Amino acid sequence: MNERGPMNLEEGWGLMQRGITKLKNILEDLPESPFSSEEYMMFYQLVFNMCTQKPPHDYSQQLYDKYRESFEDYITSTVLPSLTEKHDEFMLREFVRRWSNHKVMALWLSRFFHYVDRYFIYRRSLPTLNEVAFACFRDLVYRKVKGKVRDAVISLIDQEREGEQIDESLLKNVLDIFIEMGKGQMEFYENDFESSMLKDTAAYYSRKASNWISEDSCLDYMLKAEECLKREKDRVLIYLHVSSVPKRLEKVQHELLTVYATQLLGNEQSGFHALLRDDKVDDLSRMYRLFSMIPRGLERVSSMFKQYVTAEGTTLVKQIEDAVSNNKAEKRDMVGLLEQALGETFEIFCNKIIAGSSSAEVLATYCDNILKKGGSDKLSDEAVEDTFEKVVRQLAYISDRDLFAVFYRKKLARRFLFDKSANDEHERSILTKMKQHFGGHFTSKIEGMFTDLALAKEYQSHFEEYLSDNSNVSPGIDLTVTVLTTSFWPSYKSFDLNLPAEMVKCVEVFRDFYETKTKHRKLTWIYSLGTCNINGKFEPKTLELIVTTYQASALLLFNSSDRLSYQEIMSQLNLSDDVVVRLLHSLSCAKYKILIKEPNTKTVSPTDIFEFNSKFTDKMRRIRIPLPPVDEKKKVIEDVDKDRRYAIDASLVRIMKSRKVLGYQQLVIECVEQLSSMFMPDVKAIKKRIEDLITRDYLERDKDDPNIFRYLA
Template identity: 75%
Template sequence: MSMSERKTIDLDQGWDFMHRGIMKLKNILEGLPEPQFSPEDYMMLYTTIYNMCTQKPPNDYSQQLYDKYKEAFEEYIVSTVLPSLREKHDEFMLRELVKRWANHKIMVRWLSRFFHYLDRYFIARRSLPPLNEVGLACFRDLVYKELHGKMRDAIISLIDQEREGEQIDRALLKNVLDIFVEIGMGKMDQYENDFEAAMLQDSSAYYSRKASNWILEDSCPDYMLKAEECLKREKDRVAHYLHSSSEPKLLEKVQHELLSVYASQLLEKEHSGCHALLRDDKVDDLSRMFRLFSKIPRGLDPVSSIFKQHVTAEGMTLVKHAEDAASNKKADKKDIVGAQEQVFVRNVIELHDKYLAYVNSCFQNHTLFHKALKEAFEVFCNKGVAGNSSAELLATFCDNILKKGGSEKLSDEAIEETLEKVVKLLAYISDKDLFAEFYRKKLARRLLFDKSANDDHERSILTKLKQQCGGQFTSKMEGMVTDLTLAKENQTSFEDYLHNNRNADPGIDLTVTVLTTGFWPSYKSFDLNLPAEMVRCVEVFKEFYQTKTKHRKLTWIYSLGTCNISGKFDPKTVELVVTTYQASTLLLFNSSDRLSYSEIMTQLNLLDEDVIRLLHSLSCAKYKILIKEPNTKTISPTDYFEFNSKFTDKMRRIKIPLPPVDEKKKVIEDVDKDRRYAIDASIVRIMKSRKVLGYQQLVMECVEQLGRMFKPDVKAIKKRIEDLISRDYLERDKENPNMFKYLA
């Protein structure tokens, strides 16, 4: 039949038919015996609505059906749903609610299908809320609004029961909480305002009560175990039934109550706080402390500051032990310098190893703890021991490792590892330039007296120092090591030269080490009156050297030379290993039996202090090669000396040492001089680029620039500024004496 002939359905009749369909649906939902909808039933219901909405006005019942759709829900909720919920409480009410909500969603789905035609045309044209939304809103306005307070209280009470260790139905909670989310229809407002806010407040109160008891009863480690466990459980709670957006908020509350509130009480607990854990090496507890306190704002600051105090105190204890040992040693009058100090450096290395491991593992490599470690070590590493600066101690320590027969018997790997660690310690030393100078002096001795155990190690530590302190720091030392290799090649070609020129015979086995002046420490060169035998050597070598280069001047440093001479004594001949100076002194006795102090001094052409050391080593020390009159322990200008022909020793070959010169004073003087130049250069560099600068600013930039090598003293900088003014590099501002101008 055509459209126009279709029978008009009036509202009451049509709705009556629809109402029967809705009742059938309700019965099914209520679980009453009712056959399911067949496809025909469904089509009939759908078509009825379609027809009622497509009839010509005034018989287009779209608006009325839209209203009836909503009334159908309201009527069902008021008559059936609410009464069933109002009679139940707590968990039973929650179960009923979950069931009712599930049914309500089914009903909305079915009715929205029956009324589908409305959704497609009528609602779209009028911009009304879609059917699905209208259906859910009915439940929200009639059921949820009345019950959400009870729902919330019931859930929170279950959560607290669970916190106390009772078993609860987690699936039920998940389903109820889904209602809070779904009722928001895409927004989280209901979940957050009607449930979450109260739940967070309750959690705070719960943990606040717990913490106030635990902090009194438990040790710090026990408390932390509980705190960590609580946090784990709360995370687990979120995973099982709370909405994931609650996790950060909930954990923040728990951390606040358990950790922030009691942070200082916990860290400073008398026998179990952070100090005690460090003292007793409780690595696991410290790791847990880091994990927990890293979660709260600025939580790690106090932990790292206790760590710094602890390491500083440990270090200061080492300094004190070393000081005590040094003063006991002085009392014993045994002068083995170094042994005690070497132990000290070893201990500092071990301390660093230990706490660096803490920083890397317990404190997960956190920068805050690296900084604390650095600052702690800077405190005691710059203390020095018994008048020896730490720069010197470190240099001596390296010397002992690197020289033949040093006190350390180590494998190659162990040496490498130890050197690596010494260089790490150097980072904490403020006077790196002083270390460099001591190190260079000792390196020179090792190289020149063939005391170095292994070239590879020498080069390896220089590479490490270069990485740590820059190329400028090591350029001279690298030059020294290279010089020695070149000197060996030079010696070989000298030997070839002698072999090929028969008339160029020095008469003695001669080894000359040629070095580059700029690389090596400065040595005094004296015009020693050499014995004739040695003069010949010098001349032959000069001739050879001339064949290689015309433009280089050779300066002979006799103080660094050694000689082997044969002492023909009555009992037997003994080979004497002596310095060039000692040899020159002894050879005088080939032509005279007896010589006075002043004769010896004149013939050698040396200064008093040198002559005294020489004669002392030959007549007053262990080996009495010369007999002195009068026979006293000290040398004076009125003494006479003669060759001791009765001398003998059980060895065939003996080494006669010269008393050591105290190099420390000279090293310190040299470094001070270099520092003056460095400060001058720095000030001029800064002023050249800035043209005009205030005093404070200049000092600050200068300290900044030089800090890598040494900590310049402000007084010293002030002095250098005055000096540069007097030399017309800078001038003071006429108006403001604290301002300086650069004069080009």
């Protein structure tokens, strides 16, 4: 071209339009062959030549303008008509298709016009080609059809609420465009869609609630409200942006609950007082869940609860007064009668199951939340002490105090061993209060845990002296060991972990030291409770990783191997499947991806392959990588049931050893009296334990009266 002189604009642009026309045909699904590499290079070279000719034949500015005009012409002649002629779901599909095509067109033309983007635009500080293409769609397409698109989306959402099947992926794709129009900011999504969607949501549920409140009982209304809230939450997570979750749920909660709170709670036939009166535990739980969602909702519930207790107490006092006035009871008996009645009443509701958890577990969790770091930051020491008093008073009404003690020790162990306890004085304060109220047998194991920790510090101090006195002995790395007494602490699984070489020396050195202190106690290493601080040497920078002993053992395997399979890791560590899955998930699928997993899925499978992520980095220089929590509730309950069997056996043997001969009824009464300070034994369980003691030759039945038992020495 240069040999025959500069190319003029009309000729050059005429050639360029062939490529643009072909691209449009491809986008419109018209018969057209794909671009060949030769065609691509021809158009690229054409633009290059037209931009590098000497003035006045440098057409960079003209090509830049025509690039924009190409989009404007295509949008005006083809894109907008295709959208205006369609409606509802068909229009939404076309909208998604046109945006996808627009991005393809921008990609191809930016390749053809690369020289314009790279040099001309850069020197003039003009908007880039991509910015020009984006602005064309935003200004000429999005701004003109956004209202129609918004209304169509809201209409589909309402259809789904009424039980119709809709294309959820289509809605997500459409709403993603609203977000893309904001280039990462939420302005377009919020102003052009979300505000109208929220108004529609409020109006929809206002209509529903108005009908339900006049037609349904409180129970039916709450069931419908709970189901609607669940569906709305699921719906939001499927196709709306996550930022819409709290806003939309707030609208639903307001219309269904806040507006009608007084009517729901005060309903005479099925409101709060009626549920308490009829012991409707599941419905009360549902009411608690629902009203905890709205502002001051639980304040209203607690106020009505206060009214109910006041009314019941007043009725109780009136009954006692009537009994006294009718000479059925002495006045001096009134306090005792009242105290007994109130105690029995409180025991009934204090031992209800709360959202699938026993009161014992809930109370132990509450204590843990107060006692761990950050839990009582906003409370004064006086407020904490007052809270502990209330906890102990409530614990007095709980029949499963042994279950509380086990849950409490589990959580106390985690606070102590993982340095999560906020205040040692608070820990000892509640221990003292529990001991005062329930006796030393109730707190003996907890006190043993405190003693163990004090002794462990002494052991650590002696260990450090041992190392300094024996210069030829060294664990190789900093080592802190906490020695615990098995009988005081919760039971933990002990795996025969294949420790890395770096850690084997540590264990051997401490074991040799420990044998110098005692010959009669055996150490069992609980690696699941260990933590390690290791240095991860990543390409961006070195990071200190705070991990469990299991995690550290897995990571250290990659010092000698670039890639390891799941099976190889499990074999080398000698751990069970469930433990390996948890630790590998924490290292490759959670927040900090120290390991790269193939395939890149969110779950760990036995066929996965892992390698060290050398490019990992974080803004912090020290990060803690937690293991996913394990729900130990089932095991705790099983352990408590086992302990209860032993406790019943021991009580029965003690009673019979002292009485020698006793009737069944009296034996059961005395057994219940002995054990009720820790738990309320079931009569059937006592009967079963008696039968077991007979088979083991501790007891025998009287030959003449099967309800009389004799103790066998």
